[in-house]
Amino acid sequence: MNALFLAFAYLRYHWGRSLVLVLVxxxxxxxPVATQTLLSTSERALVARGEATPLLLGSRGSQLDLTMAALxxxxxxxxxxxxxxxxxxxxxxxxxPIPVHTAFASSGFRIVGTTLDYFDFRDLTIADGRGLSVLxxxxxxxxxxxxxxxxxxxxxVSSPExxxxxxxxxxxxxxxxxVLEQTNTPDDQAVFVDIKTAWVIQGIGHGHEDVVTxxxxxxxxxxxxxxAVVQYQRITPDNIESFHFHGSQDDFPASAVIIVPNDTRSxxxxxxxxxxxxxxxxxxxxxxxxxxxxxxxxxxxxxxDGVTAIIAIAAFAAIGLAVFLSYRLRAREIAxxxxxxxxxGMVLRxxxxxxxxxxxxxxxxxxxxxxxxxxxxxxxxxxMLALGA
Amino acid sequence: xxxxxxxxxxYGAGGFRLRVPDFTLQDGERVAIVGPSGSGKxxxxxxxxxxxxxxxxxxxxxxxxxxxxxxxERRKFRASRIGFVFQDFALLDYLPARQNILYPYRITxxxxxxxxxxxxxxxxxxxxxxxxxxxxxxxxLSQGEQQRVAxxxxxxxxxxxxxxxxxxxNLDPDSKARILDLLFERAADAxxxxxxxxxxxxxxxxxxxxxxxxxxxxxxxx
Numbered sequence: 001m002n003a004l005f006l007a008f009a010y011l012r013y014h015w016g017r018s019l020v021l022v023l024v025x026x027x028x029x030x031x032p033v034a035t036q037t038l039l040s041t042s043e044r045a046l047v048a049r050g051e052a053t054p055l056l057l058g059s060r061g062s063q064l065d066l067t068m069a070a071l072x073x074x075x076x077x078x079x080x081x082x083x084x085x086x087x088x089x090x091x092x093x094x095x096x097p098i099p100v101h102t103a104f105a106s107s108g109f110r111i112v113g114t115t116l117d118y119f120d121f122r123d124l125t126i127a128d129g130r131g132l133s134v135l136x137x138x139x140x141x142x143x144x145x146x147x148x149x150x151x152x153x154x155x156x157v158s159s160p161e162x163x164x165x166x167x168x169x170x171x172x173x174x175x176x177x178x179v180l181e182q183t184n185t186p187d188d189q190a191v192f193v194d195i196k197t198a199w200v201i202q203g204i205g206h207g208h209e210d211v212v213t214x215x216x217x218x219x220x221x222x223x224x225x226x227x228a229v230v231q232y233q234r235i236t237p238d239n240i241e242s243f244h245f246h247g248s249q250d251d252f253p254a255s256a257v258i259i260v261p262n263d264t265r266s267x268x269x270x271x272x273x274x275x276x277x278x279x280x281x282x283x284x285x286x287x288x289x290x291x292x293x294x295x296x297x298x299x300x301x302x303x304x305d306g307v308t309a310i311i312a313i314a315a316f317a318a319i320g321l322a323v324f325l326s327y328r329l330r331a332r333e334i335a336x337x338x339x340x341x342x343x344x345g346m347v348l349r350x351x352x353x354x355x356x357x358x359x360x361x362x363x364x365x366x367x368x369x370x371x372x373x374x375x376x377x378x379x380x381x382x383x384m385l386a387l388g389a
Numbered sequence: 390x391x392x393x394x395x396x397x398x399x400y401g402a403g404g405f406r407l408r409v410p411d412f413t414l415q416d417g418e419r420v421a422i423v424g425p426s427g428s429g430k431x432x433x434x435x436x437x438x439x440x441x442x443x444x445x446x447x448x449x450x451x452x453x454x455x456x457x458x459x460x461x462e463r464r465k466f467r468a469s470r471i472g473f474v475f476q477d478f479a480l481l482d483y484l485p486a487r488q489n490i491l492y493p494y495r496i497t498x499x500x501x502x503x504x505x506x507x508x509x510x511x512x513x514x515x516x517x518x519x520x521x522x523x524x525x526x527x528x529x530l531s532q533g534e535q536q537r538v539a540x541x542x543x544x545x546x547x548x549x550x551x552x553x554x555x556x557x558x559n560l561d562p563d564s565k566a567r568i569l570d571l572l573f574e575r576a577a578d579a580x581x582x583x584x585x586x587x588x589x590x591x592x593x594x595x596x597x598x599x600x601x602x603x604x605x606x607x608x609x610x611x
Binding site for chain 1: 435438440461464465467468469473475477479481482483484488492493494495496497499500502526
C-alpha cells in the first residue's frame with residue numbers, strides 16, 4: 001500500500017510526464033487492437049454484403065469497380081449496361097433482375113435509382129413515412145437523414161454533375177417520402193429513388209412547364225419572354241403527367257443489375273450465358289470479388305502489422321529509456337530511502353508500482369478505447385465503406 | 390550511546406582507509422566532527438548507521454552491536470533508532486511536507502504509520518515552526534523551511550541518535566545557528582544524542598564536544 005501511495009503521489013505530482021507516458025503507451029496498445037477489430041468487422045461487412053448479392057451484371061471492365069458501385073455505391077463509374085439486359089433476364093425466367101443506377105449524388109450522398117424489388121432484396125424497412133410510389137419520390141438512408149437533419153416532408157436536390165455542362169439538365173428537387181431503418185450498411189448512406197427518377201436526373205426523361213397556359217390564351221394574355229433561369233426542376237402533381245422519356249427504355253442505362261437467381265441451376269445457366277469474354281456485359285459473383293479484395297487488404301494489413309510492431313518496439317524502447325532516465329534522476333531519492341532503512345526490494349517495489357500503475361492506466365484507456373471501437377465497429381465500418389465509396 | 394573500538398574500514402585495496410581506535414558518544418551528548426574533506430567523516434556516520442560494515446572492530450549504538458547485526462536487522466535498527474539529517478535535505482519533491490516527515494514510515498515495515506506517528510509529525514512541525522506549511526511541497530518552501538522538514542523527518546521515529554551530515558551547509562549564515570539550535574532543542578526533547586559532521590567553525594561552540602577527525606585517518610601504505 002505504501003509503495004502504491006508513493007507511486008500515485010509521484011505520478012500525480014509529475015502529471016505531465018505521467019500523462020504523456022500513459023497516452024503513448026495506451027496508443028501503442030490500442031492501435032493494433034482497434035485496427036484488428038475494424039479490419040475484422042470490415043471483412044465481415046464486406047463479405048456479408050458480397051455473399052448476400054448472388055450475381056451482378058454489368059458492363060465489361062473492372063469487376064471491382066462494378067462491385068463497389070453496385071454494392072457500396074462508390075464513386076467509381078462503370079460503363080452502364082442497357083436496360084435490355086434487365087428485360088433479357090426477366091424473359092429468361094431464371095431470376096429476378098434489380099437494376100441500380102448510381103451515377104448521381106445529392107448533398108454528398110449517392111442517389112441510387114432502383115426498383116421496389118431492391119428494398120425486399122436487402123430487407124430494408126421504412127422507419128418513417130412510406131416507400132417510393134411516385135416519380136420524383138426519394139427514400140433516404142438513416143445516416144443521410146441524421147447527417148442532413150432531414151426527414152419526411154423535406155426535399156433533396158440532386159447535385160449538378162458539371163458546372164460547365166451547358167447542355168446538362170437542371171438539378172431535380174425530390175421530396176423525401178420515407179426514411180429507412182438503420183442497417184449499418186451502405187444503404188444507410190444512400191438516397192433511393194425510382195430508376196426512372198434517376199433517368200430524369202440524367203436528362204433522359206423530362207417534363208414541360210408551359211409558359212402560356214390554355215387559360216392565358218383564352219384570356220388573350222400575351223406571352224412574355226423572360227430571361228429568368230429556373231435553378232432546378234421539380235416533379236409536381238401538376239406537371240407529372242407531362243414527364244416522358246425519349247427513345248426506347250431498352251437503351252436506357254443502369255450502373256449494374258443485381259440478379260437473384262431462382263436456384264443454383266438458374267445461376268449456373270445465367271453464368272454460362274455471360275462467359276463470352278468478347279461480349280459487352282459480364283456476370284460476376286460479388287462474393288468472389290470481395291474475397292479477393294479482402295485478401296489484398298489483409299496482405300497489406302500483414303505489412304502494416306510489421307510496421308506497427310517496429311513502431312511499437314521503438315516507442316516502448318523510448319518509454320523504457322524515459323523510465324530508466326527517470327530512475328537515474330531519482331538515484332538520490334533511492335539512496336536516501338536506503339539510508340533511512342528501506343530495503344532495496346522496497347525501492348524496486350516502489351518503482352515497479354509506478355510502472356505497473358502507468359501500464360494499468362494505459363491498459364485501462366486502451367481497453368475502454370477497444371470496447372468503444374468494438375461496440376461501434378459496425379457503424380464505423382459502414383460509414384467508412386460509404387466514405388471510401 | 391555510541392561506542393567504537395578498534396574500527397577499521399577500507400574502500401578496496403590501495404584506496405582510502407579509515408581507522409578509529411576508540412570513540413565514545415554519551416547519552417544526550419552533542420558532538421561535532423570536523424576535518425578536511427575526504428577524511429572519512431561521512432563514512433564514519435555510515436558505519437555507525439550500519440549502512441557500511443567495518444572490516445574490523447566493534448560499533449555499539451544504544452546497547453546494540455551494529456557491526457554484528459545481519460543486513461535486515463541493521464536496516465530495522467537504522468529505521469527505528471537513528472535519524473538522519475542531510476546537507477541537501479534529501480526531501481522528495483513530489484510529497485508535501487507532512488508526507489516527507491512521515492516518509493520513513495512509508496518505506497520500511499519496521500515502522501507502523503499510526504495516529505500516534507501522525508500526531509507526532511504534526512507536533513514536531515509546530516515545534517519547528519512549519520506547522521502551517523505541512524501541505525506545501527518542498528519547492529514551495531525556503532531552504533530553512535526545507536531543513537526544518539528534514540529535522541522533523543529525522544525525529545519523527547523517536548530515534549536515540551541523530552546523525553547530521555553537514556546539515557547547515559546549504560543554509561545562509563543567519564539560518565545556520567537557528568537550525569542547529571532547533572535540532573539540538575528537538576533532539577533534547579526526544580532524548581536523542583547528536584553526532585554532526587560540520588565545516589562551519591563558527592557553529593562549533595554550540596557543541597558539547599569537538600572531534601578532530603584527522604586523528605582517525607591514515608593512508609594505506611600500499
